[in-house]
Amino acid sequence: MSRRDLQAAARPRKNCLRSRVNSLDRDSKSRAATNILITGGAQAWKLSAGFVLTIFSTRNLAPSDFGLLAMSATAATFLGLIKDLGVGQAIIQRPEIAKGQIDALFWLSVLAxxxxxxxxxxxxxxLSLFYDDPRLQQLIVAIAGLSFIAGLSTVPAALLARESRFKSLAVLDVAATTASIVAGIVAVMILRNYWALYLSTLVLTLVSTAGIWTCSGYRPGYPHLDGETRHMARFGLHVSGFNLVNYFSRNADNILIGKFRGGDELGLYDRAYKLLLFPIVQLHNPIGQVIVPLLSRLRLDKKEYLSTYDDALSMVMLVCQPGIVFAILLSEPLFRIVLGEHWVGAAPIFSWLGVAGLIQVATATAAWLFLSQGRGREYFRLGVWTALINVTSFVVGLPWGALGVAMAYTLVNCAIVLPLYATLIGRNGPVTTRRLIETTGPHWIGCLVAAAITRISTISLLDGNSLAGLATLLALAYASYLVAISFFAQKRALARRLLRYGYRRAAPQI
Structure with missing residues (x-):
């Protein structure tokens, strides 16, 4: 048989293989959507339950208690970021991995x-000397034990995510969160101090770690070190390095305010920051956990990669931004009604940080791109530059207190960080800077429209000083945002795809 005949015979097999790959990608996207819904449901419960504990503890504990926790958490979480050296992400990313390589990464994470x-x-x-508070010493030692226990579940949790066992992870999240919230509320009523929130975290860590080990079935063995293992370790180090510098930039403000402005002002700043950041993190984490492996498989299919990322980015902005716009404009009545009169001082800080939050809803998805494209070194460099910029803004704003820090941070994010992210993302890979502008542009317009409608309504129509008024204004913010982005064809196409997906999911049950 001639070479031409052999090529002709091989062509159908190649086309068949390509068709199978495309089919698998479509199936993977469908499963990813289902997994996001499952994981999102668990995160919604965590968000709701965590909000209940936050409100309850805020009403029953003093600002200085939260300031003390913020002081200890800064160091604890910073060191905790190196407890796994990024090996969990490395395991999830790899298309193939041997048992000995997993064992090597496990023991590496245990040592770390x-x-x-x-x-x-x-x-x-x-640290107790630095903050001039002897209570910190015992609290930090107790937190160190939690850090080690939590690190033991890194590899088995990564294996569950790699095997797409998100239903099991969701059940574990719900169980651990429920136990933690119940323990926290009881502890707050009995102890009335910062140790109540530590006990809540202790219950969360123990229940979650025990459940993950039970469900994964993983048992560590003898490690196998080879070139691939070292490559995964280097990738993990880059991810861990980004997490370290990113966390430092996000917590240097706590360090500076706690040291130079005191625990009461830090408590106000910390509550404002946490109430804003918590919902964003709870939304991004489950989506990122599912979307990064999917984007990794679609990396060579530019059209599918772009479509998947655009849809995910659009949905994240749609879910978060109208609520943030509403909270920015109505921060004072929100804090007064939800947290109490003594927390109203945090409202201006929250409003300024909220503007930065609108931007970070989009920029946080950059991690999906850098990780799925294997751009670990660039990801780390971006973290370094962002850290330097943010810390500089904290120092500049510090003479004006916590509010000055929030203002400087927000202005820098608008003027420097957002363009920096857009430029570095578009430098390599399928997602260009122009593509980012086209995808996010309608959402920025939606934010402006929602802000204008909400502001006009508070002045002329609705009262934001009651729960009913706040609920109406929140619904109005989302409605006006949706109307604004519906004028763009790409967003209408996304809505049609979501409706078709929902119909296909519901059809077998009809």
Whole structure:
């Protein structure tokens, strides 16, 4: 048989293989949508339950208690970011991985967790001197133990995510969160101090770790070190490096305010920041957990990759931004009604940070792109530059207190960080800077329209000083946002795809 005949015979097999790959990608996208819904449901419960504990504890604890927790959390979480060296993300990313390689990464993460816990324990006394608060010493030592326990579940949790066992992870999240919230509320009523929230975290960590190990079935063995293992470790180090510098930039404000402005002002700033950041994190985490492996498989299919990312980015902005616009404009009545009169001082801080939150809803998805495209080194460099910019803004704003820090941080995010992200994302890979502008542009217009309608309504029509008025204004913000973006063809096409997907999901049940 001639070479031409062989090529002709092979062509149908190649076309068949390509068809199978495309079919698998479509199936993967369908499963990803289902997994996002499952994981999102668990995150919604975590968000709701966590909000209940936040409100209850805020009403029953003093601002200084939250300031003390913020002081300890800054060091604890910073060191905790190196407890797994990014090996969980490395395991999820790899198309194939051997048992010995998994074992090697597990023992590496255990050693890193132990080193992190030891470093945190040794830092307890110096930190108590730095903040001039002896209560910190015992609290930080207790948190160090939690850090080590939490690190033990990194690899089995990554294996559950790699195997797309998101239903099991969701059930575990709900169970651990429920136990934690119940324990936290009881502890707040009995102890009436910061140890109540520590006990809530202790219950969450123990229940979650035990459940993950039970469900995964993973048992560590003898490690196998080879070139691929070292490559995964390097990738994990880049991810871990980004997490470290990013966390430092996000918590340097707490350090500076706590040191130079005191625990009461830090407590106000911390509540404003956490109430804004918590919903954004709870939304991005489950989507990222599902979307990064999917984008990794679609990396060579530019059209599908762009479609998947555009849809995910649009949905995240749609869910978050109208609510943030509403909270920015009505921060004072929100804090007064929900948290109490003594927390109204945090409302201006929240409003300024909310503007930065509108931007971070979009920029946080950059991690999906850098990780799925294997751009670990660029991801780390972006984190370094962002950290330097943000910390500089904190120092500039510090003379004007917590509000000055929030203002400087927001202005820098608008003027420098957002363009920096857009430029570096578009430098390599299928998502260009122009594509980002085309995808996000309608949403920025939607924010302006929602802000204008909400503001006009508060002045002339509705009272924002009651729960009924706030609920109406929130619905109006979302409605006006949706109307604004519906004028763009790409957003109408997304709505049609979502409706078709919902119909296909519901059809078998009819």
């Amino acid at each position: 967790s132990a080193a992190s816990a030891l470093a945190l324990t040794l830092s307890a006394y110096p």
